[in-house]
Amino acid sequence: MSDNLSTLDFLPPEILTNVFVRLPIKSIVICTAVCKTWKSLIQNPTFISNHLHHSSNNKHPLLLFRLCSLELAEAVTEMSIEENEKEQYVLHFDNQDFNEYTRFDDFPFHGQSYGGIFHVVGTCNGLIFLADDLYGYHYKFFLWNPCVRKFVKLPKPNITFFSHGGYDASVGFGFDSKTNDYKVVRFVTLGEKGQKGKSPPEVEVYSLSSRKWRMVTASPPIGAARDREPEAFVNGALHWVALRKTGNKFLNFVMVFDLGDEVFREIALPKLSDQNRDEYWARVSISAYGNSLALFQRGFSIHRLSIWVMKDYVDASSWTKIISLADEGLIEGIPRSHCIPTAIGFRKSGEVILEMYGGYLVSRDLETQEIKDLRIRGYAYTFVDSYVESLVLLDKPNQLRKRQKRKRNNHRFDEDGH
Secondary structure (H helix, E strand, O other): HHHHHHHHHHEEEEEEEHHOOOOOOOHHHHHHHOOHHHHHHEEEEEHHHHHHHHHHHHOOEEEEEOOOOHHHHHHOOOOOOOOOOOOOEEEEEEOOOEEEEEOOOOOOOOOOOOOOOOEEEEEOOOOOEEOOOOOOOOOOEEEOOOOOEEEEEEOOOOOOOOHHEEEEEEEEEEEOOOOOEEEEEEEEHHHHHOOOOOOOEEEEEEEEOOOEEOOOOOOOOEEEEEEOOOEEEEOOOOEEEEEEOOOOEEEEEEEEOOOOOOOOOEEEEEOOOOOOOOOOHHEEEEEOOOOOEEEEEEEEEEEEEEEEOOOOOHHHHHHHEEEEEOOOOEOOEEEOOOOOOEEEOOOOOOOOEEEEEEHHEEEEOOOOEEEEEEEEOOOOOOEEEEEEEOOOOOOOOOOOHHHHHHHHHHHHHHHHHO
């Protein structure tokens, strides 16, 4: 081994990096412990960026699932703690066979969320953004890369219950390619500003490069992002479904925040009902659909799931209703019920992933209507998104563990009486 290492040491750095970038990610991490030269090469931001580019062009796309066991789901519902049940994060090949690729058993934040489970806001370039905001006013936010077992805990944001009183908030996460930075955006509708949807939200941004929150100076449109509803990161911008009160009724629209220019715009939604109804009660959420957007609608008195797709991004006139689903009927191996399915995301092929009664997950081709049982079951709080393995955060320490180590050292320091 030492002879092999000495031979490799004479290779030019560009050849070494060309070899490293093609290795499985676990092997790359192991290589950082071989020698200082290799560690320096692999943890270099340029190599991390090149590896991400190589990984993004992988011919074997992956889907990330966050799943909960029945015991954990029941414990969260009852606001109790289930010590032995952890959130499950699993990667599957997004192909015909849909085989499991790997699972991340070492969830580092078990037991740290107030409600027993984290809100998975989204993924981007191998990072998973977690927020402890499902219940009450809590301010634990994590950026986590499970592939390299690294994470960053965000500081407390500027707007809190103690500083501003009651509020509704939604968060989003994405990558700013202009500054090569990851950003978390928080839309906050303050209770003191009156009725929801009649004033613009307060907006703050966390930058990974600065490790700080700051308030956005650009003026957002009047409206309130729907509390804790999914966001969509598409074409360098975050998208939320928001509510605006016009006269005596609420109207839904898409609030857009460009991460590069940090400016706002809005996109009109299709007419969700043939009748002139108040859209406050419409259950709508948004999803990325390739390089455009999709809208999931469940609401009013119609027991159906409608899926809309924006054929041309930003062109509101291109919203097209693709399908309207009621009870899916009998699917082999899945119990029938009179509950309509819940759309939770899309596969690379454009097939929509549906959560059926009992937590069974299927995918449905929106053109052929073919349904596939994914052989996965999530009992509640299921999350799915495309995923790319990356080395992002490999060059950064785990802040939480570093802080805990410092506390232990201080404790020993005090015990010595110095």
